[in-house]
Amino acid sequence: MSLHIKNGLVVAPAESAQRAADLYLQDGKIVGIDQAPAGFEAAHTIDAGGHWVMPGLVDCQARLRDPGQPEKANIESETLAAIRNGITTLCLPPDTQPPIDNSATVELIHHRNEMFGHKAHLYPIGALTRGLGGEQLSNMASLRDNGCIAFSNAKAPLANNLVQRRAMDYAAGQQSLVIIQPLDQDLLGNGCAHEGAVATRLGLPSIPEAAETAALAKDIELVAQTGARTHFGQLSCARSVDMIRRAKAKGLPISADCAIHQLFLTDHDIACFDSNMFTIPPLRSQSDRDALREGLADGTIDCLCSDHQPHEVDAKLKPFPSAEPGISGLDTLLPLALRLVEEGVLPLADLVAKLTLNPARILGLPGGNIEPGAAADLIIVDPEIHWICHAADFVSKGKNTAFEGWDFDGAVTHTIVAGTIVYQR
Amino acid sequence: MPDNLDLQLDDNGRLRHFLSIEGLNQAILTEILDTAESFTSVVDRTIKKVPILRGITVANLFFESSTRTRSTFELAEQRLSADILSLNVSTSATVKGESLLDTLQNLEAMQIDMFVIRHQDSGSAHFFAQHVRPGVSVLNAGDGQHEHPTQAMLDMYTIRHYKKDFSGLRVAIVGDILHSRVARSQIHALNLLNTAEIRVVAPRTLLPVATESLGVSVYEDLELGLKDVDVVIMLRLQKERMRGALLPSEKEYFRKYGLSQERLKLARPDAIVMHPGPANRGVEIESSVMDGNQSVILQQVSFGISVRMAVMAMIVGQSGASS
Known part of the structure; x- marks a missing residue:
């Protein structure tokens, strides 16, 4: 299979600006930029005139609910949502049912993706502890050999600091990345909204900033102690951005992401108990939102993720505190991200890096770039397509969006995985 | 999603549901107080009934236990001649796994016209109101730590009864503001009725963050907070607060925040003392003050x-005992 993408504006994350260039793909790889290699014959040509050509998005945190929660979503439904929305690589946190703490579950995920998936690459993140129980280390080396790209305890707590220290030591010893979502379980308690004026007025049990920052401070100290390469996921607080910035300046081997919805929503969006706005960590204040945007622009925050958490209707059809947290995010990752460019937060090429090259590098994955020899995972985006977000139109099985009725510009016209067109608008 | 105002009032600004004081206006609050006044004569009659809710079925759904609120709701419904269905839901269907929405829909199938609901989740009354059929009304009898609007209105009635006008009043609300739906409703109501000064008095562990944003001044010292007030509202201190490390002991709480005769003297001499009940004598209030x-x-x-x-009565479009 050979493919010629002509007349597109190529947005390569490693370069400072987009430029008009033709791309030539063969055998799953990019074989030529501007110039076709000798003897290249295109089996198929796409005219991308006026459109952006960029690497397929690498979503470093997306729950597909498979195995274990078919009522919410499955690999078939969510990989389709991914490729339709320009996401060609998905990293799966280990809190499936059963959790990803054994090689059989890893194999099951790959098998289901081969059988039912829509060609997106799936990379499981292994459980840091057995059953995510927080007590005993998982078989990290075997899991790594079977394809787990990193280790995390997801939102499940570790029994104590000693377990955390040893888990990080063990992971570091085998050069594995540790992924942590900093969250102090005691300070989290039964909270469901950011501790601030909105939670006070609505009488919602609140989650203080310290639920994140106290945990993060401890985690950073353990990185300093163990040297474990660590990625912090889904940060929500201004103070966390500051702590990451300072820790990076000291040269610690850390990186960070935030969920895209945290850059647009605040606790005020809870309005009158809208359970679609219930997330953990919670939607925080305007100043937190602004600090996250700043951190994204100055490089403190390396990646953006969907933090995709699809739910069945009933999970949200409850009073706010009893609803399940999380937003279905695959359908809105790219359009929201493009808005950041429109709003002047960062240039397009930098934004694309946060969604492609940066997560690929941090997680040690192929793809994420446009250069000769790179994997031909590409998307073509028409920036002129104007559309309105409706949950009913979501490809994801989870219709629990926080962006119902939002106006978006830009949509994917083609998704190419390993040189093959897997979606065409 | 409709906000409070859209949900509670119809297009003509009349009450459709009664969910929270927030979102209402001074005119509605005053109308509630005036209407209640016209009903006091009914309550004092030998035959204490008017036919305002005749033919209307009211379901009292208490997912949390209650004595006072539930019985006064039931009495109010009886005196308005309603048909009444009282369910102690904490021991029935939802315990067996039925969702709140299923409970609601099953009851709607029984042609209920009005729901009085108390539930442990903040926002549950709004949730009910968002999902009932058109024409069915929801009254909030306490949702989590959010609001308890009828309690606040009876408190406003009491204050108006004794003090006539709110505009010159200093009111102190003392106790567990953090967990109190009563306090939130009272604060909104007192603000809507133009109360001169609203103080809340509590140790910091029982104050929500940004309490001032509710439109009150915050005192951590009871004696300063009581100085020259016209109304003292004491809140119940729940015993489980000691276990959550919010307070050291009942004894220390009483020492710092208990209302004694001695402390009451700091308030104006004609100050009234209120408590939404049930009170803990010797914890937040001295017996001699309670019975004083x-x-x-x-x-x-x-x-x-x-x-x-x-x-x-206002929800069914009747504005007083005479009509």
């Missing part, structure tokens, strides 16, 4: 009936 001549705690309970009658 400044206490209007029992009057609050009786006013509760006419205030609840008023809200229900």
